[in-house]
Amino acid sequence: MQFTGLTLSQVLMTLGAAGGVTLLLYLLRTRRRRVQVPFIPLWESLLRDRRSSRLFQSLRHLISLLLALLVVALLTFALGDPRDREDSPDVAHQVLLIDASVTMGATDVEPNRLQVAVDQARRLVAGAGARQRILIAQVDASVTPLSPMTDDPRLLDEALDAVALSDSGADHGRALEFAAAVLAGRSGASAVLLSDRAEPLPEGPAVALADAGVDLRFVPIGRRSENVAISAFAVRRYPLDKNRSELLVELHNGSDHAERVELTLRGDGQTIDVQTLELEAGARVRRVYDDVTGVRSELEAELRAAEAGHDDLPIDDRAHAVVPERKAMRVLCVTAGNRYLEAALLLDEYMQVDVVTPAEYAGAAGYDAVIFDAARPPEPPTVPALYIDPGAVADGHTPLETRASLERPFFDRLRRKHPLLRFTAMADVNIASADALVTVPGDVVVAADRRGALVVAGEREGLRFVALGFDLRDTDLPLRVAWPLLLLNTIEWFTVDEQEQRSSLDVGESTTIELPAGVEQVTHMAPDASERTLPVRDGRVTLTPERVGFHELRWPGGRRALAAALDGSTLRPLAPAEAMVVAGRAVPPPTVPEPAPARPPWAWLALVAFALLAIEWLTFHRRWTV
Amino acid sequence: MRWPIRVRGAHTDPADAPGDDDLFDEAFQKRLEYLALVSRRVFRGRTRAERRSRKTGTGVEFADYRRYAAGDDYRQIDWNVYGRIGRLMLRLYEEEEDLSVYILLDCSGSMAFGRPPKLRYGKQLAAALAYVALNNLDRVSITALRDGSAERLAPTRGRNRIFTVFEFLRPLQADGGTHLADAISTFAAQNKRRGVAILISDLYDPLGFEEPINALRFARFETHILRLVSPDEAEPNLHGELELVDSETGLTRQVTVTPALLARYRAAQAERDQRLEAFCGEKQVGLSTLDISVPPEEAILNVLRHGGLLA
Structure with a gap:
């Protein structure tokens, strides 16, 4: 027995106080x-005749007082909410894992799969006996417990009400490990x-379940798979003409019949293309x-059935x-004169190039990259560097030493x-x-003759280099x-973060964004227009988008737009699972008992107390105990 | 500001009690005028009145014959009888005499009980009886019994003396003990002339009701008892843990009133009533039990008439 309401000491203190008050009231009465x-x-x-029964009268008075004290004791213990101990062998424990991933929003069952799952869970809770404790957890990319391990129907109901559809996939392995x-x-x-x-369980969760002696049950949710989805959507700038972009759209028809759909593309809110496509059953079509051109930031694709059809999952x-943003770069070119090099650097209009001779070189502070053409700096540069023919000079710093000269390498x-x-x-x-070039572990040989490395990329003290x-x-x-x-690829590799070049993030995927110096606060605006403030640490902010759509980060004097898309792993056919197999054995469904009113012990204590009160009231007014 | 003092079962707040100025209203007096006080015995009166006496005298109603004796008034000899039987017989006439009516009003503390208080009810009864008696040219005396003493209004007669009666009754208060036997002994010593004694009381005497009644009988008064009963004491609305306070002595007793105890109380009351009735019947004492919830006019006009006290 344990108290889950008031603690034992609180129960005893309340009992003492209430007992004293009862005694006082009794004396007053x-x-x-x-x-x-x-x-x-x-x-x-x-x-005179009644004196003989005075002892009995006193006894009856005492009984009345004892009844009152007993009522007080019962009510006080009811406040303590006594329960069987958690470690009692009679108590059963169950974890209800409710998948709230994006596909649970499918409407092949009314009103959707998630609500059906919640209703099933509600039936399981209603059928739980008085000696059964239940914990409810929501499963999506992570596992979120929504209730403690309890038999309190109110807490469990509140937990079920709190289950909300997520835009991410479901990690069943993590859920079962939990x-x-x-x-x-x-x-x-x-x-x-x-x-x-x-999905077939990974070995880890299956072993963990077996070790914990957990009886796993599975409730399949869903009825059919009729869905046409945008399974891929990405945009990138051309390397040599960053004013132009290239867009990829992939559509997938997960239904068992052909669908005719209309694809609309919008750039910065304006429609830029509408196409009608015929998708065969199970087909993937890329466009x-x-x-x-002309799109500054945001691109959006929308798919609609061209004819009356049914799509069970609207979110995809x-x-x-x-x-991706275009970023102006400053490049320092240290050369005694190289027309080919300088001419190539002029191709990118977003690149600002300064040319100095090796004698004039005084460091690369303030530049995004530095190029040493047949030159070596006296000290390692503080920015990424391209070394062209570092073996031409003997003095100075180079990340790589050179070996023997190769004649006509390829x-x-x-x-x-x-x-x-x-x-x-x-x-x-032809060379x-x-x-x-003599590499060290960690260096990447990008191009090499069979006799030695000719182009090497790597990192020294956190700074990239290419030689x-x-x-x-x-x-x-x-x-x-x-x-x-x-x-240009080299300069881009030096200066452009790959992360920044991605046109969209997966829901649930974290990204860290460098902020201008002095920014201390960033406001995040989600696709549903809700706002929240994100903390800034070391000049960076981390965002984990939870909803599909455009996200925006704002700070004083700047903004950054980000797009969040469904995780590719979630965009599989909607066909519901019929069974789950663990260790070669099909997981059985749970038995759903008839709803049984499980009255907690405190309710019984209160009922007994009120029954005693009724008896005391009756006997008092009938003059049996006075 | 004066706060009323409310003690359950008693009515001691003077403001709560009706005033004594309205002991009679005019209509009530008119109805009483037609009533006459009767007595089963005839007592000798000092002056002529409207009541027959066994004393033969100068009245007009023939009563009897008796042999002539020396010294008799020979004007009363019936010569016709002498002619028929040859003996001198004297005609006797009933003489109409006045009657002494003694009204004894219990003014002990227990008479403050009831709603209205039994004393007020008793005052109204006493005043009504006195009025009727005075109206019939009887002699009326009122005695207030309290603590073994008897405060009295001297015998008086004449209709206009009713206001004296009122003046005597009005200031009487219910307080003190009862001790009826002592008070009645004092009363008997004060009043040598016999007559009708009407005792108005609740008969709650710790020494019992027998002794006071016997005291009246032994003093040769024709005794009538008007026993006043309040519904609250016949059917007390009590329950629970109580401390009972005697309204007369202030004596307290702690008691737990249960339905069973109430039943036993009612049984004890009934047994006492029965004993009183048996005693009065045996001793030929008139007894009338009056419920003070019944209006006094109704009690006087109906209950007393049926009880034989009024003609």
Whole structure:
């Protein structure tokens, strides 16, 4: 027995105080009223007969007082809300895991899958016995417990009311690990997962459940899969013409029949394209808009059925993206004179280039990147650096040492997926001679002759660098398109955060944004126009979007738009799971007992107290106990 | 400002009690004028009145014959009888005489009980009886009994003396003990002339009701008891833990009133009533029990008439 309301000491203190008051009231009640009678000897003759029963009278008075004290004690203990101890072997414990991920918003069941799951959970709660404790948790990208482990129907009802649809996916593994952790060591442990998904469990959660002795049950939610979705939506700027953008839209028809849909594209709120597409059952269709101009920031795609059709999940009919910001860069070029290099640097109008000779070089403070052409700085630079032919000079700092000179090397090995080589073709570049670069662990060889590395990328003390082991003028690379691309890719790799180039974030994915110096407060405006203030730490703010749509961060003198999209892993067919398999065994559904009124012990105590009060009242007014 | 003192079961607040100025109204007096006080015995009166006496004398109503004796008034000899039987017989006539009516009013503390207080009710009865008696040219005396003493209004006669009666009754208050036997002994010593004694009381005497009644009988008064009863004392509305206070002695008793105790109280009351009636019947004493909730006019006109006190 344990008290879940007042503590034992509080119960005892209340009992003492209330008992004292009861005793006082009792004494007041038994103070006799004075009543005049005309002839008391007549009463005396009667009282003489009653003296023999005085002892019994006193006893009856005592019984009345004891009844009152018993009522007080019962009510006081009821305030303590006594329950069976949690570790009592008779008490069963259950965790209800309610999937509130984005697909639970599907309307193939009325009103939607989530509400059906909540109703099922409500039935389980209503059927729970007096010796059953339940904890309710919402499952989406994370697990959120909404109630304590309790048998209080009011708390459980409030928890079920608090379950809200999320725009993220569901992490069942994490949810079941949570259930195993909560139920570990508890008697009668069971977990019920109410979901429309039933992926095979990873080994970790399955083992955790088995170790905790948890009886897992599964309630499948959902009826069918009729859904057409925008499964991908992304935009990027062209590397060589950042005024232009390229847009990718992918549509997926998850239904078992063809659908005719209308796709609308909007840029900064203005409609820029409308297309009608025919989607076969199960088909994925991609559309690339290769020349999206005039859009400053926000892009939105909306899908609608061109004909009367049914779409069970409306939320994936819209997608949002933000065109990556263009950022002006300052580059310092340290060279004794290299026309090819300087000409390539002029291609990007958003790049401000300063050229100095090696003798004039006095540091790169204030620049975003520095290029050393046949030159070495006396000290390591404080910004990312490109070293071209570092072996040409002997003195100064270089991140890489050079080895023997190679005659007519070729790019035998190219790391084509490296950002430096994006959109380039360098396999047939002719090089007269080059120095082989000596790498250290952690360096990435981007291009190499079989005799040694020719292009290396890496980091030194947190700063990126790229080294070319040859003089441009000893190659035909400057005559190729690949040269300015390689140079601009290098500058971009130095200065542009990959994160900033993404047109949208996944819901639930955190991103950290650098803020201008002096910004101490950032306001976040969510797609539903709600606002909240985000903390700023070390000049950065971290945002984790929870809703699909455009998010905006504002601070004094600036703003940043971000788009949040559904996690790609959630955009799978809507088909509901029929069964869940763990360790080769189908998880059975829970038994839903008939709703039984589970009256907590305090209610019984109060009932007994009121019954005693009624008896005391009756006996008092019937003059049995007075 | 004067706060009323309310004690359950008693009515001691003077402001709450009706005033004594309205003991009679005019209509009430008119109705009483037609009533006559009767007595089953005839007592000798000192002066002529409207009541027959056993004393033969100068009246006009023939009463009896008796043999002539020396010294008799030979004017009363019936010569016709002498002619028929040859003996001298004297005609006797009933002489009409006045009657002494003694009204004894219990003024002990217990007479303050009831609504209206029993004393007020008793005053009205006494005044009414006195009025009727005076109206019939009887002699009326009123005695207030309290603490064993008897404060009295000397015998008086004549209709206009009713105001003297009122003046005597009006200031009487219910206080003190009862001790009826002592008070009646004092009364008997004060009043040698026998007559009708009407005792108005609740008969709540700690020494019992027998002794006072016997005191009247032994003094050869024709005794009538008007016993006043309040509904509150016959059916007391009491329950619970109480401290009973005797309205006369101030004596207290703690009691738990239950339905069973009330039943026993009622049984004790009934047994006492029965004993009183049996005693009065045995001793040929008139007894009338009057409920003070009944208006006094009705009591006087109906109850007393049926009881034989009024003609």
